[in-house]
Amino acid sequence: MAEFQTPRVNGAVLSQFLGNTVCVVGKVLSYQEGDSEAQLETSDGAKITVQMTAGSTWTSQYVEVIGHLHEPDRLQEFKSTDFGDMFDLRKYDEAVSLMTGKFSYLFYNPQE
Numbered sequence: 001m002a003e004f005q006t007p008r009v010n011g012a013v014l015s016q017f018l019g020n021t022v023c024v025v026g027k028v029l030s031y032q033e034g035d036s037e038a039q040l041e042t043s044d045g046a047k048i049t050v051q052m053t054a055g056s057t058w059t060s061q062y063v064e065v066i067g068h069l070h071e072p073d074r075l076q077e078f079k080s081t082d083f084g085d086m087f088d089l090r091k092y093d094e095a096v097s098l099m100t101g102k103f104s105y106l107f108y109n110p111q112e
Contacts, residue, residue: 006066007108010096011046015072024048024075025064025083025092033057040065040075043093051076062087 008023024042031038038050038058050065051074060082067075099107
């Protein structure tokens with residue numbers, strides 16, 4: 001049985017995961033409670049649009065979004081988690097670069 005994978009990604013590798021479920025941590029650029037979309041800056045500075053799930057609310061400057069990647073810059077939110085207002089995106093991006101690069105085999109199977 002295949003395992004469900006949710007790779008952590010940044011803007012540089014989003015296009016490699018089109019049509020898949022991914023995890024993005026980023027800085028909230030624009031969001032108003034009740035809106036159907038929000039803008040997020042990924043850990044490496046790319047801008048993406050998140051299609052919000054009905055009833056979803058973000059209450060911090062940094063969030064983790066798990067969702068389906070429809071386009072390289074458009075994510076349909078399944079679930080989100082607030083990461084607070086003091087999160088080091090630079091350090092996180094260094095980790096993501098290792099997870100999707102040199103050590104990707106430890107975190108997900110790209111053949112699935």
